[in-house]
Amino acid sequence: MSGETILSMQGIHKSFGPKKVHQGVSFDLHDGEILALFGGSGTGKSVILRSLIGLEKPDAGIIMFEGRDIAQLGEDDLIDVRKKIGYVFQNGALFDSMTVEDNLAYPLIEHTDLTNEKIHARIAEMLDLIGLKGSEKLLPASLSGGMQKRVGAARAIILEPKIILYDEPTAGLDPFNTHRLLELMKLIQRTGKKNGAIFVTHDIPSAFQVADRVAILYNGKIHAIDTTENIKASKDPFVQAFIAGEETRGL
Amino acid sequence: MPNRQPRKYDEYFKRLGSQFVGSIQFAGGVFGLGLDCMRELVRPPFYVYLTIEQMFLIGVRSFLLVAVTALATGSVMALQFGYGLQKFGGQLYVPKLLALAFVREMGPVFTSLLVAARIGSGITAEVGSMNVTQQIDAIRALGTNPIKRIVIPRLLATVITLPILTVMANFIGIFGGMLVTVKELGQTPDFFFQKAVEALRVSDFFMGFLKPVVFAIFIALTACYRGMRTSGGTKGVGDSTTWVVVTTNIFIMVSDFFLTKLFILVHPYQ
Ligand SMILES: Nc1ncnc2c1ncn2[C@@H]1O[C@H](COP(=O)(O)OP(=O)(O)O)[C@@H](O)[C@H]1O
Numbered sequence: 001m002s003g004e005t006i007l008s009m010q011g012i013h014k015s016f017g018p019k020k021v022h023q024g025v026s027f028d029l030h031d032g033e034i035l036a037l038f039g040g041s042g043t044g045k046s047v048i049l050r051s052l053i054g055l056e057k058p059d060a061g062i063i064m065f066e067g068r069d070i071a072q073l074g075e076d077d078l079i080d081v082r083k084k085i086g087y088v089f090q091n092g093a094l095f096d097s098m099t100v101e102d103n104l105a106y107p108l109i110e111h112t113d114l115t116n117e118k119i120h121a122r123i124a125e126m127l128d129l130i131g132l133k134g135s136e137k138l139l140p141a142s143l144s145g146g147m148q149k150r151v152g153a154a155r156a157i158i159l160e161p162k163i164i165l166y167d168e169p170t171a172g173l174d175p176f177n178t179h180r181l182l183e184l185m186k187l188i189q190r191t192g193k194k195n196g197a198i199f200v201t202h203d204i205p206s207a208f209q210v211a212d213r214v215a216i217l218y219n220g221k222i223h224a225i226d227t228t229e230n231i232k233a234s235k236d237p238f239v240q241a242f243i244a245g246e247e248t249r250g251l
Numbered sequence: 252m253p254n255r256q257p258r259k260y261d262e263y264f265k266r267l268g269s270q271f272v273g274s275i276q277f278a279g280g281v282f283g284l285g286l287d288c289m290r291e292l293v294r295p296p297f298y299v300y301l302t303i304e305q306m307f308l309i310g311v312r313s314f315l316l317v318a319v320t321a322l323a324t325g326s327v328m329a330l331q332f333g334y335g336l337q338k339f340g341g342q343l344y345v346p347k348l349l350a351l352a353f354v355r356e357m358g359p360v361f362t363s364l365l366v367a368a369r370i371g372s373g374i375t376a377e378v379g380s381m382n383v384t385q386q387i388d389a390i391r392a393l394g395t396n397p398i399k400r401i402v403i404p405r406l407l408a409t410v411i412t413l414p415i416l417t418v419m420a421n422f423i424g425i426f427g428g429m430l431v432t433v434k435e436l437g438q439t440p441d442f443f444f445q446k447a448v449e450a451l452r453v454s455d456f457f458m459g460f461l462k463p464v465v466f467a468i469f470i471a472l473t474a475c476y477r478g479m480r481t482s483g484g485t486k487g488v489g490d491s492t493t494w495v496v497v498t499t500n501i502f503i504m505v506s507d508f509f510l511t512k513l514f515i516l517v518h519p520y521q
């Protein structure tokens with residue numbers, strides 16, 4: 001399934017004041033894959049995702065995407081990148097003053113010339129995909145956490161980005177909603193013209209279900225990165241301990 | 252405990268120092284945000300409807316508050332001036348004093364203080380909670396610009412609405428003063444208005460208009476700036492809101508003095 005590199009992070013360093021979060025993070029995302037990124041909380045997983053769409057500027061290192069270094073782009077050039085890389089925020093980050101429909105229409109209105117009918121059709125299609133048919137007029141506050149995350153995912157993919165970044169999509173969800181969200185991720189990966197996804201989590205069992213490859217972030221570096229099978233079978237004591245420890249914590 | 256005292260002072264100066272640095276950072280930040288707004292103001296896309304929406308919100312939220320305050324202030328000032336000047340036989344100056352006081356000072360300052368409390372806090376709370384729930388990040392992540400979508404509409408709406416509210420406050424306040432003057436001091440409405448209008452010069456209106464514009468810019472920028480830097484969940488939002496109300500109120504009072512002083516230098520009152 002995996003092919004050539006479509007996104008590459010090389011030697012990323014990032015500190016907040018005296019706190020060194022990233023000390024040389026390097027990894028590639030391959031065409032067509034879901035890459036799971038493991039790490040304890042506070043290890044800088046979200047900061048990696050934020051750097052990938054220019055919400056955070058690394059202190060050093062490069063992030064290559066379509067022949068350009070995202071780390072060097074200004075806000076104007078980043079608009080193009082942000083249309084091609086969808087970010088699914090941890091708690092959905094829906095605009096709470098707007099209805100579900102307006103949240104989903106937002107990227108379409110901003111970045112396409114679609115007519116109102118086409119926009120409505122596309123929104124209906126997305127709501128169907130995430131299993132929330134008929135909730136167009138609801139406000140985010142009246143949705144459950146799981147539903148908000150699914151709407152957030154729909155909003156992030158409605159422009160058919162090439163890469164999708166999921167920030168802890170299953171955190172705080174019950175087993176039923178977790179399952180539902182993982183199914184949605186697989187479905188999204190099969191439909192449209194998606195090229196790849198990064199799935200940041202400390203929910204290891206979930207990641208093993210959907211990921212093609214797994215990377216482990218530890219001490220500001222990628223400690224290990226390999227196919228899901230190889231990671232599971234790894235002889236590296238740290239990787240084993242990490243998986244075992246996190247797996248029991250995840251249950 | 253002989254060495255307790257110095258340590259206390261140490262702490263005190265450290266706090267003072269960090270507050271000083273904080274104020275400088277804040278001033279620079281607000282100034283920078285103002286520059287960003289100026290740059291983005293002339294580049295498409297323009298969200299005109301967002302500005303209009305904000306103008307309505309600000310108008311609806313503050314009009315009654317401003318009207319009641321102006322009416323009460325005008326009335327009480329007429330009473331105080333009336334009885335205060337009675338001793339010197341100066342009751343005939345009440346219309347003039349009232350008109351000048353309102354157009355030059357009371358109207359702009361009271362309206363701005365009320366709007367700072369009502370609208371400044373509202374903007375901070377709204378933008379602050381958007382920030383802590385990552386909605387500001389989402390605006391950027393979706394390839395749009397929070398300066399354009401959030402800051403500029405609120406800035407423009409405040410700058411347009413506050414002077415209008417001030418003019419309304421002037422009218423209502425002077426009207427309230429007139430009612431009291433007519434009822435309590437026995438002057439005729441005609442006399443009151445003639446004297447009030449005679450007292451005012453174009454420069455007074457200019458000043459009465461300039462002040463709310465300056466205050467509006469400060470209120471909106473401070474509220475947005477602080478809102479977009481709010482962290483720490485619900486408590487953070489509360490802290491930011493209080494901070495903005497206090498800061499904008501102090502700014503209005505202090506800068507009112509300097510604006511007035513500057514104005515008198517340029518344009519001496521006779
Ligand atoms: N804007 C910021 N300012 C200061 N510190 C930050 C900021 N963003 C993240 N950090 C710090 O960076 C570290 C990594 O954060 P994050 O990427 O959110 O962790 P996680 O792996 O849980 O997603 C944390 O210790 C956090 O406190």
Ligand SMILES: [Mg+2]
Pocket residue numbers: 045046047167168
């Ligand atoms: Mg995180």
